[in-house]
Amino acid sequence: MQAQCLSITDSRALYNHFVPVPLNLQFFGKLLPPASVATSSLLVPSCKSRFGILYKQKKNDTLLHQVAASAVPPPASSTNDVYGEGKEFDPRRLWRRFWKVAAPYWWSEDRGQARLQLAAVFVLTLGTTGISVGFNFLGRDFYNALANKDADQFTKQLLYYLFSFAGGIPVFVLRDYARETLSLRWRSWMTSYYMERYLKNRTFYKIQSQSIIDNPDQRINDDLSSFTGTALSFSLTLFNATVDLISFSNILYGIYPPLFVVLLVYSIGGTAISVFLGKGLVSLNFMQEKKEADFRYGLVRVRENAESIAFYGGEENELQLLLQRFNSAFENLTKLLISSRNLDFFTSGYRYLIQILPAAVVAPMYFSGKIEFGVINQSVSAFNHILGDFSLIVYQFQAISAFSAVIDRLGEFENILDNESNYASGTSEEISLVYSCTDDSPSLEANGTVSKDKPQNLLVIENLTLQTPTSRAILIRDLSVQVNCREHLLVTGPSGSGKTSLLRALAGLWNTGKGKIQFHVDDPKGLQSSSESSKFTRDVFFLPQRPYMNLGTLRQQLLYPSWAGNAFPISDDTKSPVVLPFLVRKSDTSDASRKPKLPTTDELIKVLEDVRLGYILSRVDGLDSAREWSSVLSLGEQQRLAFARLLLSKPKLVLLDESTSALDEANEAHMYELIRAAGITYISIGHRRTLFNHHHICLHISTVDPNTTQPNWRIDPINQDTLLKFSKQ
Numbered sequence: 195m196q197a198q199c200l201s202i203t204d205s206r207a208l209y210n211h212f213v214p215v216p217l218n219l220q221f222f223g224k225l226l227p228p229a230s231v232a233t234s235s236l237l238v239p240s241c242k243s244r245f246g247i248l249y250k251q252k253k254n255d256t257l258l259h260q261v262a263a264s265a266v267p268p269p270a271s272s273t274n275d276v277y278g279e280g281k282e283f284d285p286r287r288l289w290r291r292f293w294k295v296a297a298p299y300w301w302s303e304d305r306g307q308a309r310l311q312l313a314a315v316f317v318l319t320l321g322t323t324g325i326s327v328g329f330n331f332l333g334r335d336f337y338n339a340l341a342n343k344d345a346d347q348f349t350k351q352l353l354y355y356l357f358s359f360a361g362g363i364p365v366f367v368l369r370d371y372a373r374e375t376l377s378l379r380w381r382s383w384m385t386s387y388y389m390e391r392y393l394k395n396r397t398f399y400k401i402q403s404q405s406i407i408d409n410p411d412q413r414i415n416d417d418l419s420s421f422t423g424t425a426l427s428f429s430l431t432l433f434n435a436t437v438d439l440i441s442f443s444n445i446l447y448g449i450y451p452p453l454f455v456v457l458l459v460y461s462i463g464g465t466a467i468s469v470f471l472g473k474g475l476v477s478l479n480f481m482q483e484k485k486e487a488d489f490r491y492g493l494v495r496v497r498e499n500a501e502s503i504a505f506y507g508g509e510e511n512e513l514q515l516l517l518q519r520f521n522s523a524f525e526n527l528t529k530l531l532i533s534s535r536n537l538d539f540f541t542s543g544y545r546y547l548i549q550i551l552p553a554a555v556v557a558p559m560y561f562s563g564k565i566e567f568g569v570i571n572q573s574v575s576a577f578n579h580i581l582g583d584f585s586l587i588v589y590q591f592q593a594i595s596a597f598s599a600v601i602d603r604l605g606e607f608e609n610i611l612d613n614e615s616n617y618a619s620g621t622s623e624e625i626s627l628v629y630s631c632t633d634d635s636p637s638l639e640a641n642g643t644v645s646k647d648k649p650q651n652l653l654v655i656e657n658l659t660l661q662t663p664t665s666r667a668i669l670i671r672d673l674s675v676q677v678n679c680r681e682h683l684l685v686t687g688p689s690g691s692g693k694t695s696l697l698r699a700l701a702g703l704w705n706t707g708k709g710k711i712q713f714h715v716d717d718p719k720g721l722q723s724s725s726e727s728s729k730f731t732r733d734v735f736f737l738p739q740r741p742y743m744n745l746g747t748l749r750q751q752l753l754y755p756s757w758a759g760n761a762f763p764i765s766d767d768t769k770s771p772v773v774l775p776f777l778v779r780k781s782d783t784s785d786a787s788r789k790p791k792l793p794t795t796d797e798l799i800k801v802l803e804d805v806r807l808g809y810i811l812s813r814v815d816g817l818d819s820a821r822e823w824s825s826v827l828s829l830g831e832q833q834r835l836a837f838a839r840l841l842l843s844k845p846k847l848v849l850l851d852e853s854t855s856a857l858d859e860a861n862e863a864h865m866y867e868l869i870r871a872a873g874i875t876y877i878s879i880g881h882r883r884t885l886f887n888h889h890h891i892c893l894h895i896s897t898v899d900p901n902t903t904q905p906n907w908r909i910d911p912i913n914q915d916t917l918l919k920f921s922k923q
């Protein structure tokens with residue numbers, strides 16, 4: 195869509211400024227309708243580029259891949275009814291949304307550069323309008339010389355024309371270059387701005403797990419790109435049209451005032467009819483964006499889960515799903531094509547009539563000898579300019595409707611990012627998650643010294659009742675438990691009882707319910723100074739059920755997530771001429787002294803050997819080779835790699851969600867031995883009996899019984915008796 199909309203100004207420029215020659219061809223009996231030269235590219239129907247989007251998106255594959263890799267569940271589709279169908283062309287709502295999306299950049303830290311570049315683009319645009327007015331007069335003299343058979347004058351005018359082309363073309367090219375550069379800069383800033391908020395406060399997780407909007411990846415990637423390109427393009431088109439209108443109105447009015455009146459009536463009528471005919475295009479474009487993104491997401495999912503699908507032999511199923519998604523896009527596109535066709539019937543007629551209308555009005559003056567032949571050309575050219583300006587809506591209705599869909603999608607996204615907290619919880623009562631200093635630990639003596647007898651608290655859970663976020667089903671009732679340093683806790687219970695959900699609450703991902711969770715960490719100060727998104731202190735580490743391998747080298751896997759900033763260079767090209775400041779993440783200098791030292795290569799190799807993964811190094815050409823790690827490594831290897839990350843991060847407390855489920859018993863015992871030796875306290879979730887060997891206490895959660903208000907958990911110490919009992923079972 196971006197290409198489509200950018201072509202509007204490009205072709206307008208050519209049409210407005212260099213078109214006098216084809217315009218006059220008609221007067222010499224040529225068949226080519228001049229306006230079609232301009233308008234065929236001027237009015238590239240939005241639907242024509244629809245399938246092209248798939249191609250464009252292919253180019254963005256890498257980014258998509260990254261986005262999709264982090265978004266595991268299927269795309270949300272709950273927004274269809276709310277946002278999609280029935281969306282009408284409402285200029286006031288669109289304008290509000292447009293302003294909300296567009297404004298922040300022009301008041302951002304980059305506003306100086308942005309405004310300067312915008313001013314340059316406008317000055318160059320003014321220059322191009324000036325040049326086109328010059329061409330209008332040149333055209334008049336050129337055709338007068340031709341009509342008068344004045345060879346000398348004709349040669350002179352021809353030379354003027356050639357010199358003017360040589361001087362004028364660079365201004366047009368530079369204007370376009372400046373506009374594109376500014377558009378790219380704006381897009382880069384907005385991409386960084388949106389991504390920052392998307393990844394802040396775990397908004398990405400809430401959007402995905404609660405199906406708040408569809409395809410956020412597409413909105414960040416494609417919609418932002420279209421938005422910035424088209425917004426600039428439209429603003430310039432409007433500006434150009436205004437200046438054009440002022441410049442050419444004088445000329446036209448000077449030639450024959452009634453021609454001006456004809457023009458006004460024609461353009462106002464045309465605008466009203468095209469708005470009426472094209473009003474359904476906005477919602478169709480909106481849905482098209484969504485349906486294509488759904489289809490693309492389906493393709494990415496097949497790639498991401500290639501092995502599982504191949505094992506299941508699920509190709510037929512996937513094919514059906516993909517065809518169904520494509521068909522949905524196809525059906526919508528068919529409706530879009532029909533609407534566009536109906537609009538095209540009108541706009542084509544509207545455009546063709548222009549060719550004869552001005553000539554028909556001024557021809558009597560020419561026949562009576564009041565004006566010269568060149569003036570007819572001049573009036574046709576001026577008429578076309580002004581009509582083009584007055585007919586922006588007619589000419590660009592399809593582009594405007596596609597742009598409106600982009601504004602709507604981004605406006606929606608913007609609202610969600612802005613009001614993210616509204617989605618966190620619907621009630622005032624929620625679980626309180628507190629990180630406090632170790633010194634506040636209730637295990638300390640009144641005089642402030644750590645008691646030798648009393649163990650140091652790491653985690654205290656008080657009266658926690660946990661509910662699922664949307665349906666509010668109770669999973670755990672009134673849980674109170676505390677975990678002391680080096681007292682390892684095992685959480686067991688039947689599948690679906692809420693073990694992982696307890697971890698979600700501990701991590702702050704879920705806060706529906708009531709009660710208090712308090713972590714005692716060494717550095718709550720550091721925690722307060724760091725951003726919300728890194729609410730985990732370095733002292734607490736979570737290993738999720740599904741090992742996550744990021745896209746990158748083996749080194750980057752190991753350094754994830756504690757040293758992510760050091761692991762990812764901002765540019766592929768070390769000699770890159772421009773690095774935009776807002777694309778570089780500033781490291782939190784207030785935190786610098788507290789940050790752990792970046793592990794050396796030797797330390798990374800050692801930790802790999804510790805988790806018995808040393809052999810991978812020779813297989814993949816060292817630490818800096820990049821692979822699709824989630825496919826290259828077995829599940830057990832990925833779990834051991836996760837333990838390597840953990841050992842490098844050295845937290846005080848780790849929460850392990852079935853993190854050794856894919857390991858054999860010997861490797862499982864080895865992993866637990868490693869973290870115990872590193873002084874890390876752990877809370878594990880698991881079903882395996884062997885896990886009892888590595889823990890001191892067991893929290894057993896049973897499936898909640900809706901008929902009772904009794905707690906659905908119990909705590910048992912793990913001792914020789916317990917182990918014996920389990921070994922006999």
Ligand SMILES: Nc1ncnc2c1ncn2[C@@H]1O[C@H](COP(=O)(O)OP(=O)(O)OP(=O)(O)O)[C@@H](O)[C@H]1O
Binds near residue numbers: 403662692
């Ligand atoms: N996002 C969600 N929204 C609503 N309910 C959810 C959500 N995620 C999980 N649940 C439900 O919460 C319940 C507890 O899920 P949880 O993942 O905590 O179970 P679990 O005890 O860890 O199970 P398993 O041992 O099978 O991993 C399940 O019934 C599950 O369907």
